[in-house]
Amino acid sequence: MNKLTQLATVAALVTAAGVLPCVAQAQVIKIDGSSTVFPITEGVAEDFQKMKKGAIKVTVGISGTGGGFKKFCRDETDISGASRPILTKEIADCKAAGVEYFELPVAFDALTVVINPKNTFLKQITVAELKTMWEPAAQGKVMTWDQVNPAWPKAPIKLFGAGADSGTFDYFTEAINGKAKASRGDFTASEDDNVLVTGVANDVNALGYFGYAYYAENTAKLKAVPIVEKAGKPGVLPSEQTVIDGSYQPLARPIFIYVNAKSLAKPEVKEFVEYYMKAGPKIAKEVKYVPLPPKAYITNLEHLAKGKKGTVFGGVAEVGVTIEALQAREAK
Incomplete structure (x- = not known):
């Protein structure tokens, strides 16, 4: 039996045993965007992948908020990390490509x-x-x-x-x-x-x-x-306390993930985002960001359940938004 025949035979046996299809079916969740949001998302992704025992692969890139939105609004990624809200041009690009999205604040950063x-x-x-x-x-x-x-x-x-x-x-x-x-x-x-x-x-x-x-x-x-x-x-x-009490200004800011609404229809993306809302606050604190109050993550999940898409910022990267003001806005 020559080498190629041997390889073909091994491949056939492996396929028959169901090994290759299992590898091929590993679902992939594509995330890109902000290097600021990256430490939280990467931490959540690592824990999620361990929990799923390799059945779901989560890739996390760092092409920057603007670079991430370019890919997101071309429908190339499932989730985009952002260290500012989506801007008017990006909103228009997403609309032109038929990309609808959920805006989920995940923590506060002290730039x-x-x-x-x-x-x-x-x-x-x-x-x-x-x-x-x-x-x-x-x-x-x-x-x-x-x-x-x-x-x-x-x-x-x-x-x-x-x-x-x-x-x-x-x-x-x-x-x-x-x-x-x-x-x-x-x-x-x-x-x-x-x-x-x-x-x-x-x-x-x-x-x-x-x-x-x-x-x-x-x-x-x-x-x-x-x-x-x-x-x-x-x-x-900058510190957790000065961000919470609003005294670290004007460089305290909310950071976000944006979720493609079409991607959210995929069970693996939905499960990952729900896991992010539960595990994200702990990981945000571990990597030294300021988690939002627990109610904020519940509000995020409610927005997903109710299909509340779009942004509450109107395409402007506002300065000086406090945690309290952000919560009031998101609750409307």
Whole structure:
């Protein structure tokens, strides 16, 4: 018996035993989007796959909120992670492709401004100083720390921030510069927050921003900067408490998953989303985000059951939404 015949015989025996069809039937749930939401979704996906003993495969990508919505609105993914609400153009793209969706808030994030631990002069930073540093007009002009605040040294500023496809980029620029996507372009940008962590950790003159989970994982390498919302107010550090009490502004924000309504008709997607609402709060806390109150996850499940599709944000990435305000809006 030659080699090919042997292989064919083995394949026939395996098929007869029912092994290959079992492997082939592993159902796949496709998720992409925000790197900020990724730690929660990845944690939920790992636990869910273990529970299902490999019968369902969950893939989780990190092409950024904007990149994720591009795929989602082309009907290429089942679920999209988002660190800001869906925007007007994305709503139109989804509508054009016949993609209906459920908007499910899953946690709150404290978008964190970080510096190198060897930086000894930056004790806090105002929103106005961040704007001076990050606004489009700063490009090629505001290059040293003393240009932002004369009390700071004449040393080069090395900036690290989210890439243009990131919801974190949209939110930060809206909150700090007053307009989403309005930013200087001469900084190190990445959708992968670990690249930004490494950049700030390796440069004493660096400043960067990203989701709180990536700071919490790297407190030995990074220092969080207290944010002063308005001159005269004290600086506030990001934490669970300052997010809950609403004092960490304007960089506290809700984060979401969006579920394709057509995908939700598949039993495996429905089961995964329901599992996410139950396991998500615990995993969100584990990865250092702020879980929503229990009622919020019940409301999400009620919206799924009642078929309440669409967004409550009207296509705008709002700044300064508190947990309380979000709950009131979702409950309507």
